[in-house]
Amino acid sequence: MAKILVVDDQRNMRASLALMLQEAGYEVEEAEDGRSAFDLVDADTFELVLTDLKMGPTSGINVLRHVKEVAPATEVIVMTAYGTIESAVEAMRLGAYDYVQKPFSEQELLMKVQKAVEKRRLAGEVSVLAAEFRERYHFENIIGRSQAVRDVLGRIIRIAPTDATVLITGESGTGKELVARAIHANSRRADRPFVTVNCAAISETLLESELFGHVRGAFTGAISARKGLFEEASGGTFFFDEIIETSPSFQAKLLRAIQEGEIRRLGDSKNLHVDVRIIAATNQIPKDAIVAGRFRQDLYYRLNVARFMLPPLRERREDIPMLVEFFLKKFTEKMGRRAVLSDAALNYLKNYDFPGNVRELENMIEQGVALVENGVVSQEAILPPETSVAETDRSRDGRILQEVIDEAERNAIESALREADGNRSRAAELLGLSSTTLWRKAKRLGIE
Numbered sequence: 133m134a135k136i137l138v139v140d141d142q143r144n145m146r147a148s149l150a151l152m153l154q155e156a157g158y159e160v161e162e163a164e165d166g167r168s169a170f171d172l173v174d175a176d177t178f179e180l181v182l183t184d185l186k187m188g189p190t191s192g193i194n195v196l197r198h199v200k201e202v203a204p205a206t207e208v209i210v211m212t213a214y215g216t217i218e219s220a221v222e223a224m225r226l227g228a229y230d231y232v233q234k235p236f237s238e239q240e241l242l243m244k245v246q247k248a249v250e251k252r253r254l255a256g257e258v259s260v261l262a263a264e265f266r267e268r269y270h271f272e273n274i275i276g277r278s279q280a281v282r283d284v285l286g287r288i289i290r291i292a293p294t295d296a297t298v299l300i301t302g303e304s305g306t307g308k309e310l311v312a313r314a315i316h317a318n319s320r321r322a323d324r325p326f327v328t329v330n331c332a333a334i335s336e337t338l339l340e341s342e343l344f345g346h347v348r349g350a351f352t353g354a355i356s357a358r359k360g361l362f363e364e365a366s367g368g369t370f371f372f373d374e375i376i377e378t379s380p381s382f383q384a385k386l387l388r389a390i391q392e393g394e395i396r397r398l399g400d401s402k403n404l405h406v407d408v409r410i411i412a413a414t415n416q417i418p419k420d421a422i423v424a425g426r427f428r429q430d431l432y433y434r435l436n437v438a439r440f441m442l443p444p445l446r447e448r449r450e451d452i453p454m455l456v457e458f459f460l461k462k463f464t465e466k467m468g469r470r471a472v473l474s475d476a477a478l479n480y481l482k483n484y485d486f487p488g489n490v491r492e493l494e495n496m497i498e499q500g501v502a503l504v505e506n507g508v509v510s511q512e513a514i515l516p517p518e519t520s521v522a523e524t525d526r527s528r529d530g531r532i533l534q535e536v537i538d539e540a541e542r543n544a545i546e547s548a549l550r551e552a553d554g555n556r557s558r559a560a561e562l563l564g565l566s567s568t569t570l571w572r573k574a575k576r577l578g579i580e
Contacts, residue, residue, distance in 0.1 A: 134249045135159045135176070139169040139183035139195055140211070149182065149241075156242055158249075166190025170198050177203065179252045180229075180245060184211045185219050193223060200227045207248040211236075224507035227470050247475075254457050271314050274307060275458045276451035280443045284311065291438045292318035297390060299435040300413040302442030304572065305489030308413040309373065311440055316369040321409060324368030327361050332377035332568045340382060346398035362395050362406045375412040375435070376421045377568050383428045390434050410435065415572055445486040445493065452482055455490060459497035460509075471504040476511040487576075542577045545570065549579070 136158050140146040143164070150160045161176070163169035167190055169183065181199050185192035196208050207229040212220040220231035229248045232241055271285065291298065292315045300308045309328065316326045331339065345360030362370065372378075378386070389395050390410055394403040412435050414421075421427035445452070456473060464471050473481075477500065486492050500509035544563060552558035560570040 133157065133159045134179040134252075135161070136245070136249075137161045137163060137169065137172055137178045137181045137183075139163040139166065139181065139187070139192070141165050141184065141187045145184075152238055152242070153182075153245065156245075158245070166192070166195050166198075169195045173199055173202050173206070178206050180248050181206060181208045182211065182245070183208065185223065186213060193219070193226065196223055196226055196228055205252065207252045209244055209248055221506050224472075225470060228507075229472060250453075251457070251472075254453050273458075274310050274314060275455050276448060277454060278448040278451045280448045281451060284440060284442065287438075287440060288314050288318060291315065293320065294438075295319075295409050296437045297409070297435050298411040298438045298440065299418070299432075300411065300440040300442065301418065302413075302415065302440075303444050303489055304415045304569075305486075305491030306442040306444060307490055308415075308440075308442060309371065311442065312369075312371045312411045312413065315411060316371075316409075319369065319409065321368050325365045326369050326371065327365040328371040328373060329361065330373045332374040332566050336379045336382055339378065340385070341398055344385070344395045344397055347400045357397070360395065360397065362389065362408060363404065365408050366406050367408075369409045369411060372410065372412040374414060374568055376414045376416045376418065376427045377566075380426075380428060383431045387428065387431045387434060390431075415568065445489045449482060452493070453478070455493055456481060456497060459494050460501065463498050463501040467501055469501055469504060470507050471501050471509050472507060473500070473509045474511060477509055477514050480511050481514070538577060541573055542579065545574055545577065545579055 136153055138146055138149045138153070138160060139162075140149065141164060146162050146164065150162050153160045161172055161178070163172055166187055169181070170190075172178075173181070181195065183192040183195045187195075192210050196210065199206050199208055204227075208223075208227065210220055210223045210228050210231045211234060212231055213234050217233070220228075220233070223231060229251065230244050232244055271288070274281065274285065276282075288311065298312070298315060300311055302308055312328070313326060316322060329339070329343065334342065341358075341360070343360050343362055345358050345363060347357045372386075385395075389406065389408075392403075393405055393407065395406055396403050418427060418432050418436070422429050422432060445455075456478065460471060460473065463469075481493065481496070488495070496514040497509075500514040503509075503513040505513075545559070548559040548562040549556075551562060556570060557567055560567045563570065565573075
């Protein structure tokens with residue numbers, strides 16, 4: 133049962149509000165003025181404070197300020213009379229969740245109260261994850277209450293203390309590196325280095341030199357010997373992102389390093405022992421890559437000791453409100469602003485398919501906070517610059533907009549492939565994409 137504090141210096145108004153809220157199932161305390169409200173907020177915990185703005189000598193604005201100082205997580209709704217909308221807007225800037233203008237209907241007020249309490253509870257769940265799990269398991273930004281997220285967290289707790297190699301699969305933006313870091317943080321190697329390398333972003337020769345090191349004269353420009361990242365990470369964890377983007381020859385060397393615990397610097401004739409836990413990730417389907425001859429089957433089985441399959445955000449929509457609250461808090465603190473999401477914006481996000489997953493949601497919220505007006509992030513503020521609200525309103529689930537984007541991407545990819553005579557690497561160059569991104573988009577769009 134949510135606990136609500138009603139603050140109003142008019143006895144009849146205060147009593148009728150308290151009765152209305154009690155009948156709706158809430159536990160209610162009453163304060164006859166601002167000073168009484170201060171004492172109650174200092175002594176007890178409330179999910180919501182409902183306060184009148186015009187009170188003397190302590191105004192509702194002062195009540196709001198005190199609540200946010202003493203209990204920042206408590207939501208505040210201010211009640212304002214006709215002609216004082218400017219004061220209500222000022223209250224929103226100071227952190228009020230919403231305002232209601234007198235005279236208001238019972239239905240209108242109860243709807244706003246329900247949403248404010250839900251927001252407070254969501255923030256509380258985020259806080260529980262942040263406080264308990266971060267403190268105990270260092271889970272950092274892994275946010276969600278869906279069964280899928282809980283399953284991932286449970287597997288991390290069980291697998292992290294072992295030295296088993298791990299393979300993490302999932303679409304781009306699903307949080308593969310976050311899971312890898314959480315595994316490292318809960319392992320016996322937590323106080324040793326966590327080294328990450330994006331295999332798709334480095335050429336094969338440079339990748340081998342970076343990872344295994346080289347001796348003097350191993351190649352043009354190698355004027356001195358150099359340790360590789362494997363040696364630097366010894367005793368810790370090595371995270372290979374986009375592992376399938378590596379060449380078969382490199383995969384063979386990596387397989388040896390995993391099996392034997394040994395590496396050989398470029399140009400050297402002797403092996404070096406390394407003690408490194410391997411975690412690899414890919415946004416591709418490993419078995420498809422094996423069939424296509426792009427990924428060694430023996431390496432796949434060596435990596436696939438412990439497997440994490442991260443679901444896309446569209447398959448765990450119940451996590452969207454929590455993620456929205458988490459990112460809102462992150463970016464309002466970073467930018468020094470106060471912001472809440474409008475109902476239209478939140479509904480749009482709940483029904484959007486998120487091809488870019490959690491990373492895309494994070495970017496949308498960051499943009500929304502940057503463009504916030506009067507403390508409210510509108511639907512327009514979270515949309516890409518070229519997208520209008522009218523376009524998104526054509527479909528309740530946002531698929532019309534996605535179809536337009538898909539068609540444009542399909543035409544561009546097919547045109548590039550024709551110009552490159554079917555050469556994927558050349559087509560990726562023409563489009564300014566990595567081969568991995570092109571492969572993923574082509575697969576999603578059904579392009580052979």
